Amino acid sequence: MNGIHDIGGMHGLGPIEPEENEPVFHEDWERRVFGMTLATLALGQYHLDEFRHSIERMDPARYLSSSYYEHWLVSLETLFTEKGIITREELEARKAELARGAA
Amino acid sequence: MPVLTADMVPVMVFSGASQRLDAKIAAKFKPGDEIVARNINPAGHTRLPRYIRGKRGTIDRDHGVFVFPDTIAHGRGDKPQHVYSVRFEARELWGEDGHPNQSLYTDLWDDYMDPV
Numbered sequence: 001m002n003g004i005h006d007i008g009g010m011h012g013l014g015p016i017e018p019e020e021n022e023p024v025f026h027e028d029w030e031r032r033v034f035g036m037t038l039a040t041l042a043l044g045q046y047h048l049d050e051f052r053h054s055i056e057r058m059d060p061a062r063y064l065s066s067s068y069y070e071h072w073l074v075s076l077e078t079l080f081t082e083k084g085i086i087t088r089e090e091l092e093a094r095k096a097e098l099a100r101g102a103a
Numbered sequence: 104m105p106v107l108t109a110d111m112v113p114v115m116v117f118s119g120a121s122q123r124l125d126a127k128i129a130a131k132f133k134p135g136d137e138i139v140a141r142n143i144n145p146a147g148h149t150r151l152p153r154y155i156r157g158k159r160g161t162i163d164r165d166h167g168v169f170v171f172p173d174t175i176a177h178g179r180g181d182k183p184q185h186v187y188s189v190r191f192e193a194r195e196l197w198g199e200d201g202h203p204n205q206s207l208y209t210d211l212w213d214d215y216m217d218p219v
Binding site: 001002006008009038039041042043047048049050052053056 | 106107111112115116120122144145146147148149152153154155170172175176177178196197
């Protein structure tokens with residue numbers, strides 16, 4: 001798709017600035033997203049290129065302003081709900097629980 | 104249902120989930136061939152960037168056979184084919200604003216190119 005991810009040749013985005021001594025994961029939730037992705041990819045519920053395409057389908061403004069692993073998390077939410085592995089309601093309810101501080 | 108076991112993890116991580124296929128598929132092109140990238144604009148998944156479409160380049164090397172992203176992302180099968188590193192001159196991509204002595208290499212599938 002001619003999506004926001006296809007930015008080759010665009011001006012105004014600035015140089016790529018590699019982080020010095022960058023940790024593998026900046027935060028613990030990134031590690032969990034990595035593990036969830038590996039585990040579900042192995043299940044064969046979706047293919048790697050479906051995963052990439054679901055990131056391309058993100059809201060463009062959110063895509064540009066979110067981190068690499070947030071893209072992965074959005075992809076999992078999109079694929080799991082589209083494939084009926086979980087429902088959107090289950091996802092939102094669980095997020096609300098976590099926001100309230102439940103375990 | 105397949106389950107991820109601990110011994111599978113290093114393989115998955117270090118192979119980077121490679122999509123290479125062990126299939127005997129004839130290559131459409133060989134190193135040195137002149138190509139023109141197709142002007143496709145699918146609504147679905149593709150790995151042919153917009154800035155390459157319609158541009159002329161030269162096959163640099165053949166990486167071998169891989170699954171085709173445009174079909175597999177939509178459950179339409181592997182369609183195994185060759186992937187090549189293809190060289191494009193900066194002036195071809197960006198016109199007179201491109202550096203006169205610079206080139207770019209990008210990986211393209213058989214189905215993304217036509218011979219010149």
